[in-house]
Every structure is written in structure tokens, then in C-alpha cells.
Amino acid sequence: MKKFSYSILGSWLIAVVLGHLLQLNPNAIDLNVILSQPTTSHLFGADDLGRDILARILSGVEVSLIVALIVTVVSLGIGVLVGLLAGFYGGRVDAVLMQITDVFLAFPGILLAIAFAAVLGPGIGNLIMALCLTGWVSYARLTRGQTMSLRNRQHVQAAESLGASVPRLLFRHILPLLASILVVEATYSLASVMIAEASLSFLGLGIQAPNASWGAMLRDAVRYMLVAPHYVLIVGGCLMSLILAINLGGDHLRDTLDVRKEVS
Amino acid sequence: MTGAAMFLIKKLSSLATVVFGVLLLTFLLIHLVPGDPVEVMLGESANMADREALRADLGLDKPLIQQFGSYLAKLAHGDFGRSIHTKTPIIDLIKTRYPATVKLAVLSLIIGLIVGVPLGIYAALKANHWQDFIVTIVSVRLSAMPAFWLGPMFMLIFAVWWGWLPVSGMEPNTSIILPAMTLGFGLSAILTRMTRTSLLEVLNDDYIRTARAKGLSEKTVIFRHALRAALLPIITIVGLQMGSLLAGTVITETIFSWDGIGRLLVESIEKRDYPVTQACVLIVALSYVLVNLLTDILYQLADPRVRRA
Numbered sequence: 001m002k003k004f005s006y007s008i009l010g011s012w013l014i015a016v017v018l019g020h021l022l023q024l025n026p027n028a029i030d031l032n033v034i035l036s037q038p039t040t041s042h043l044f045g046a047d048d049l050g051r052d053i054l055a056r057i058l059s060g061v062e063v064s065l066i067v068a069l070i071v072t073v074v075s076l077g078i079g080v081l082v083g084l085l086a087g088f089y090g091g092r093v094d095a096v097l098m099q100i101t102d103v104f105l106a107f108p109g110i111l112l113a114i115a116f117a118a119v120l121g122p123g124i125g126n127l128i129m130a131l132c133l134t135g136w137v138s139y140a141r142l143t144r145g146q147t148m149s150l151r152n153r154q155h156v157q158a159a160e161s162l163g164a165s166v167p168r169l170l171f172r173h174i175l176p177l178l179a180s181i182l183v184v185e186a187t188y189s190l191a192s193v194m195i196a197e198a199s200l201s202f203l204g205l206g207i208q209a210p211n212a213s214w215g216a217m218l219r220d221a222v223r224y225m226l227v228a229p230h231y232v233l234i235v236g237g238c239l240m241s242l243i244l245a246i247n248l249g250g251d252h253l254r255d256t257l258d259v260r261k262e263v264s
Numbered sequence: 265m266t267g268a269a270m271f272l273i274k275k276l277s278s279l280a281t282v283v284f285g286v287l288l289l290t291f292l293l294i295h296l297v298p299g300d301p302v303e304v305m306l307g308e309s310a311n312m313a314d315r316e317a318l319r320a321d322l323g324l325d326k327p328l329i330q331q332f333g334s335y336l337a338k339l340a341h342g343d344f345g346r347s348i349h350t351k352t353p354i355i356d357l358i359k360t361r362y363p364a365t366v367k368l369a370v371l372s373l374i375i376g377l378i379v380g381v382p383l384g385i386y387a388a389l390k391a392n393h394w395q396d397f398i399v400t401i402v403s404v405r406l407s408a409m410p411a412f413w414l415g416p417m418f419m420l421i422f423a424v425w426w427g428w429l430p431v432s433g434m435e436p437n438t439s440i441i442l443p444a445m446t447l448g449f450g451l452s453a454i455l456t457r458m459t460r461t462s463l464l465e466v467l468n469d470d471y472i473r474t475a476r477a478k479g480l481s482e483k484t485v486i487f488r489h490a491l492r493a494a495l496l497p498i499i500t501i502v503g504l505q506m507g508s509l510l511a512g513t514v515i516t517e518t519i520f521s522w523d524g525i526g527r528l529l530v531e532s533i534e535k536r537d538y539p540v541t542q543a544c545v546l547i548v549a550l551s552y553v554l555v556n557l558l559t560d561i562l563y564q565l566a567d568p569r570v571r572r573a
Contacts, residue, residue, distance in 0.1 A: 203530055244408065
């Protein structure tokens with residue numbers, strides 16, 4: 001299964017690079033092939049404006065991966081910082097910070113991201129901001145819990161009694177022990193950020209035309225489902241393969257790094 | 265009884281701060297609009313008088329604290345303000361749309377339970393056989409798929425190819441089936457997995473061995489002894505999953521043109537009708553908080569161990 005997932009991920013990366021090398025243009029319009037079935041010149045067929053679906057899929061996955069990477073890194077940074085501070089200081093700092101995360105968690109699923117994206121307006125920058133504003137919470141919770149138990153470890157207390165500063169304690173003595181758990185969490189969240197991005201784009205709140213995005217493509221495909229069912233099947237199939245591959249890869253990574261044995 | 269009362273008081277007080285935070289965050293939403301929210305809502309061509317009227321109507325000309333105060337005071341009277349475009353009171357919009365969403369969510373929950381729990385029991389009883397393997401693989405992978413993938417696939421198969429059900433709309437009795445299946449199947453995949461794990465764990469307990477040893481039939485052991493304990497954690501899972509179910513209604517209702525609160529939210533965003541957006545977000549978030557509270561209480565009532573403690 002793991003070979004399978006990595007080979008799918010690898011094929012997607014190779015396909016994106018190939019798309020660049022072949023200079024496929026995701027925005028080239030050919031009015032003669034509107035909603036056409038797959039042919040030799042358009043392997044995946046063409047969309048409602050006569051643009052090559054394959055080129056748009058490849059350009060879409062690239063944008064989607066970049067957005068997901070930025071969001072994951074930024075959310076991880078904010079979340080880890082909040083979690084470290086809350087877990088290290090405890091008491092009132094912890095109470096206030098956790099109260100804030102509780103409020104963010106009271107909004108189910110991507111509702112809050114939808115709300116932020118709605119008021120910030122469409123566009124990639126705002127999309128990233130909306131996803132970061134909601135993405136840090138799970139990292140904060142995870143880091144806080146782990147930090148609380150690590151704080152009382154002997155090596156931390158030894159460093160503290162030797163006069164190590166708080167940043168040194170946090171980043172040299174506590175954070176390295178959290179690394180593997182955070183890497184696995186980040187892998188899973190990569191898939192969920194991609195889904196969230198696609199959901200927002202599906203609702204018209206994310207990446208805007210003429211830029212390609214799978215969410216927006218799926219929305220168009222649904223609109224033309226009666227005349228061009230291959231469109232929805234192709235976009236749906238690509239989406240499924242990528243999400244499954246990332247999740248399988250995450251499972252494998254978790255087993256390899258063995259983080260189920262949490263630090264205690 | 266005092267234990268239960270204490271539990272309820274504790275629960276409600278922590279709930280109060282969360283609800284306050286939710287109110288504050290939804291109130292602040294409109295202030296996150298880049299630039300002048302009034303201009304964004306009315307468009308640049310709106311004349312000065314209209315702008316000032318809307319600004320005064322929304323109270324945006326007052327200090328922030330005062331705005332929040334009057335926001336809360338109005339909400340306490342069930343006043344969510346008016347839609348900017350249609351001028352209808354938002355509470356009326358919610359009254360017409362909310363029941364449709366509740367109906368969809370409840371039916372999805374029923375589908376999820378009817379499909380998920382028996383499949384989970386089946387997988388647990390056939391543990392490590394090929395039947396278990398297939399059920400587990402399908403449910404694990406299905407639960408990773410988002411509603412905006414599952415929805416169009418169901419639509420393509422059941423409405424376009426086979427023509428059994430309407431593609432979208434609000435036809436009585438038939439239109440609800442596809443969106444409910446979309447939400448219910450995602451839920452059932454998670455429930456299958458959880459039921460399987462939970463039942464397998466219980467089957468290893470001492471009291472199950474005792475029940476078998478004293479010669480009870482396998483049916484009695486599973487259904488009267490094991491299942492009662494195994495299904496308890498399912499209550500919590502259902503409660504937690506109601507969150508993604510509620511958020512999923514936004515996407516699912518949009519796909520199938522189901523006139524619930526999720527579609528109202530998306531429509532209001534498209535029209536930049538921010539007061540409506542604000543109200544929808546608030547209602548869905550508060551529903552989620554309420555469902556979580558009910559889940560906790562239900563769990564207390566269902567589990568004799570927790571009840572006594």
C-alpha cells in the first residue's frame with residue numbers, strides 16, 4: 001500500500017514538472033473543442049471554455065500544493081508557539097490561550113474558514129489567510145499537551161536550574177522532542193488543508209478565474225454534468241487519487257516515526 | 265442527583281465563556297472586511313445618503329464596545345438585523361431555512377447510523393477475515409473523501425445515469441435523499457470504524473468470557489452483553505461528527521440546491537449581505553455548541569458508571 005501511495009504522489013509531481021516542460025497552457029481557449037470528450041490532442045477532454053482539462057488539472061494541483069504548504073507551515077508556526085507558551089507557563093497564560101482555542105473549536109469544520117474567506121474577499125492571499133486563521137488551533141492543542149508533560153522532565157529541569165533562558169528551554173530542550181509528532185500531524189493536515197482549499201474554491205471563495213483550481217473545476221463540472229459527465233469523473237478521480245495517496249502516506253509516516261507511543 | 269447537578273453547572277459555566285467568545289468573534293467578522301464594509305456591501309456607486317443610512321443602521325458609526333453591546337442586546341430579543349438586499353428581517357429568513365437544514369442533518373444522521381453501526385458490528389464479528397478487510401478499507405478511505413466529491417458522484421450515478429432521483433431542488437420526499445446520502449455516507453464510514461474498534465475491545469473483556477463460559481448463546485453474548493457497552497462511545501463520536509455534518513451542509517446544500525441555512529450562507533456571501541452571513545455563521549456555531557452539550561448529557565444518562573461517579 002505504501003509503495004502504491006508514494007508512486008501516486010510521485011506521478012503527480014512528475015506530471016506537474018512535465019506540464020511545465022511541455023509548456024501546457026491552462027488558459028489557452030479553443031472554442032472548437034468546448035466540453036469535448038478525451039481525444040489525442042486533449043487527453044482529458046476540454047472544459048466549458050474549450051481549455052485543456054489536463055493542463056488545468058496540473059496547474060490546479062500545483063497551486064493547491066503551494067497553498068497547502070504555506071498554510072501548513074504558517075499554522076504550524078503559530079500553533080506551536082501558542083502551544084509551547086500555554087504548556088510551559090501554565091496557570092493564567094494557559095487558561096487564556098486555551099479559552100481562545102476553545103472558541104475557535106466551537107465553529108464546526110470549515111465554517112470559520114468560510115466566514116473569514118467571505119469577509120476578507122476572494123483571492124489566493126485572502127484564502128491563505130483564512131485557512132491560517134483557523135489552522136493553528138489543532139497544533140496549539142497538540143503542542144500544549146505535550147509541552148505540559150515535557151516541562152517536568154529531568155533534562156528540562158536540569159537545564160532550567162543551570163540558568164537556561166526560556167526561549168532556550170522551549171526551542172532547544174522541548175521542541176526537538178515534539179518534532180516527529182508534529183511532522184505526522186502536518187502531513188495529515190496537508191490533506192485536510194487541500195480539501196478545505198478545494199471546498200472554498202468550490203464555493204467560489206478561493207482561487208479565482210482564470211487561475212485553475214480543482215474545487216472551482218469540480219463546480220463547473222457539476223454544472224455541465226448532463227452534457228459532459230467525463231469532466232466531473234476526471235476531476236473527481238484525480239482528487240480522489242491525490243487525497244488517498246496523501247492519507248496513505250501519512251499512515252505510513254506515522255507507523256515509521258511511531259508517534260503513537262506519545263512522549264510521557 | 266447532586267453529582268448530576270454539579271456536572272450540569274460546571275458544563276454550563278464553561279459553555280457560557282465559549283458562547284461569549286463565539287458571539288464576540290462573529291460580531292468582529294464584519295470589522296475584518298478590508299476597507300469600508302459599507303462601501304463593499306453597497307458598491308462604489310452608492311450615494312452618500314444611502315451609505316450613511318446603512319452605516320447608522322448597522323451602528324458602525326459608534327464605538328466598538330457600544331456596537332457589541334447593542335449587538336448582544338438585539339440578539340437577546342431575537343433581532344438579527346435586516347438583510348441589506350431584501351430588507352427582510354434576518355430572523356424570518358432563518359425561520360424558513362433552518363428547519364430544512366435540521367431535516368437534512370437528522371436524516372443524514374439516521375442513514376449514517378443505519379449503515380455504519382451494523383457494518384461495524386459485522387466487521388468486528390468477522391475480525392481479520394476478508395469481509396472485515398474489505399469493510400475496513402472501504403470505510404477508512406471513504407471517510408477521507410469530502411462532501412463536494414461524494415455529492416457530485418452520487419448525483420452523476422443516481423440522478424444523471426440512472427435517473428432515479430432529482431438532480432437538485434426542493435421536491436418533497438425525493439430531493440432530500442441524495443444530499444442526505446452524501447452526508448450520511450461520510451458519517452457511516454467513521455461510525456463503522458468506531459463500532460468495530462469499540463466492539464472488539466469489549467469482546468476481550470473478562471465479563472464476556474464469563475458470559476460465554478456460563479454457556480450463553482453467542483447471540484445473547486454479543487447483543488445483550490457486548491453491544492450495550494460497545495455502543496456507548498458511539499454517542500460521543502456522533503456528537504463530535506455532528507460538527508462536520510453541520511459544516512458539510514454548507515457544501516452539500518449548495519451542490520444540491522437544498523434551501524437550508526448553509527445555502528443561505530453561501531448566497532449571502534455572493535451578495536455581500538454581511539449581516540445575513542454573520543447570522544448564519546452564528547446559528548450554525550451555536551447549533552454545534554448545543555449538540556455537544558446534549559451529547560455530554562446523553563452520555564451521562566446512558567453510562568451507569570459515569571452516572572454514579
